[in-house]
Amino acid sequence: MIVGAGAIGGVVGGYLAKAGVDVLFVDQAKDHVTAMQQAGLTIQALDGAFNVPVAAVVMDDFVAEQAPLANVDAVFLAVKAQHTEEAITQFKHRLTEKTYVVSMQNGLCENIIASHIGESRTVGAFVNLFADYQGPGVIEYGGVGSMYIGEMDGRMTPRLEALHDVLLHWGNVQMTDNIWGYLWSKLAYGAVLTATALVDATMADVIDPNDNRSLLFALASEVLAVADKLHIPCNGFDDWDPNLVYPVQGRDEEALNESWDRLVLRLRSYKKVKSGIWRDLAVRKRKTEVPSHLVPVIEEGERLGLDMTLTKAVVQMIRDLEDGQRQMSWDNIEQLKTLKAGERMV
Ligand SMILES: NC(=O)C1=CN([C@@H]2O[C@H](COP(=O)(O)OP(=O)(O)OC[C@H]3O[C@@H](n4cnc5c(N)ncnc54)[C@H](OP(=O)(O)O)[C@@H]3O)[C@@H](O)[C@H]2O)C=CC1
Ligand SMILES: CC(C)(CO)C(=O)C(=O)O
Structure with missing residues (x-):
């Protein structure tokens, strides 16, 4: 079952449904659910589009039912991070004791899910696809990236293997004993991609x-320093190498720039060229998940005595954009550079 059948839920669920897996799509957007019920789900992938008939239900109707679903093994939760608490609260009564929830999200949403249903029923996932909800029933899959799944305590379990086998219908999913390393690495990479949404550019x-x-190395390093202090080793993926970015001292600038060049080329090769955060601000005109991703990182960093100046500034700028107090502009990047220079002078 998929809760949140947008970009990520739609792509992952779409491939599973196409392979014949029994998938129920649950989403709060009535027009999207109606379109899926009437005309199926269309995935516009890089190698061509496909349409697959799917079972779909509106979240309100799904949670109005009380009986737990005995035939559901896994729920893939793919709502934006700020909707995690609301969604899990709404649907947890429909889970049996053996059903687990997989967080197909950016951020540390696994912690929120586990606080409701327990760690033993929560599975982590790191997802680096590039996809966009285009409109009711239609998702663009504009870039293929990595996916890792892992238990919160790092164990290799039969259910992880079963999940892995099912997700192979999507693509090259891998199991990891260090899901937190991927999630924190993505938070640092995500901070960089968040900064790109301060400008109306790719x-x-x-x-x-x-x-x-x-500037962007310094921003990512703030997040990676928090992970380091928490003794979480961060893993690289898809031309993003956190271990070239951090630690700052003794950094191999040449190797870092070469790896960054490869990352730039990769991002240029995708059909989706702007982040979901940019899209929420510029196209969908809605609040972003940035505070839900980065405020917990800032709080943890400050608790550990780390300087989170740039991360805090990026979050504030995104909030300003959400509130219409700021426009997307290259000047936002220049303002961040001033902060970085100020920080260096201290
Ligand atoms: N898109 C991408 O390329 C990537 C996204 N991610 C992560 O994946 C997660 C999902 O993002 P994405 O798929 O882009 O988001 P989307 O907005 O495309 O999809 C989320 C869907 O969930 C729905 N929803 C929100 N709240 C609820 C609820 N309480 N119950 C049921 N449905 C709900 C939304 O409806 P409505 O629109 O009405 O709010 C929307 O249809 C995020 O954490 C994101 O950071 C990770 C890697 C890449
Ligand atoms: C930028 C991207 C695709 C990175 O995975 C993302 O997370 C998003 O668009 O929400």
Whole structure:
């Protein structure tokens, strides 16, 4: 079962449904659910589009029923991070004791899910696909990236293997004993991609210029320093190598820039060229999940005595954009550079 059948839930569930897996799509967007019921789910992938008939239900109707679903093994939760608490609260009564929830999200949403249903019923996932909800019943799958799944305590379990086998219908999913390492690594990479949404330009165009790179390395390093202090080793993926970015001292700048060049090329090769955060601000005109991703990181960093200046500034700028107090502009990047320079002078 998929809860939140947007970009990620739609792509992952779409491939499973196409392979004949019994998938129920649950979403709060009535027009999307109606379109899926009437005309199936269309995935516009890089190698062509496909349409698959699917079972879909509106969240309100799904949670109005009281009986737990005995035939559901796994729930893939793919709502934006800020909707995690609301969604799990709404549907948890429909889970049996053996049903587990897989967080197909950015951020540390596994912690929120586990606080409701327990760690033993929560499975982590790191997802680096590039997809966008285009409109009712239609998802664009604009870039293939990695997916890792892992138990919160790092054990390799039969259910992880079963989940792995099912997700192979999507693509090259892998199991990990260090899901937190991927999630924190994605938080650092995500901070960089969040900064790209401060400008109305492609992700590649913002991260490529040499004079933006050191700012973005410094931003990512703030997040990676928190993970380091928490003794979480961060893993690389898809031309993002956190271990070249951090630690800052003794950094191999040449190797880092070469790896960054590869990342730029990869981002240029995707059909989806701007982040979901940019899209929420510029197209969908709604609040983003940035505070839900980065405020817990800032709080943890400050608790550990770390300087989170740039991360805090990025979150504030995104909030300003959400509130219409700021416009997307290259000047936002320049303002962050001033902060970085100020920080260096201290
Ligand atoms: N898109 C991407 O390329 C990537 C996204 N991710 C992560 O995946 C997660 C999902 O993002 P994405 O798929 O892009 O988001 P989308 O907005 O495309 O999809 C989320 C869907 O969940 C619905 N929803 C929200 N609240 C509820 C609820 N309480 N019950 C049921 N449905 C609900 C939304 O409806 P409505 O629109 O009405 O709010 C929407 O249809 C995020 O954490 C994101 O960071 C990770 C990697 C890449
Ligand atoms: C930028 C991207 C695709 C990275 O996975 C993302 O998380 C999003 O668009 O929400």
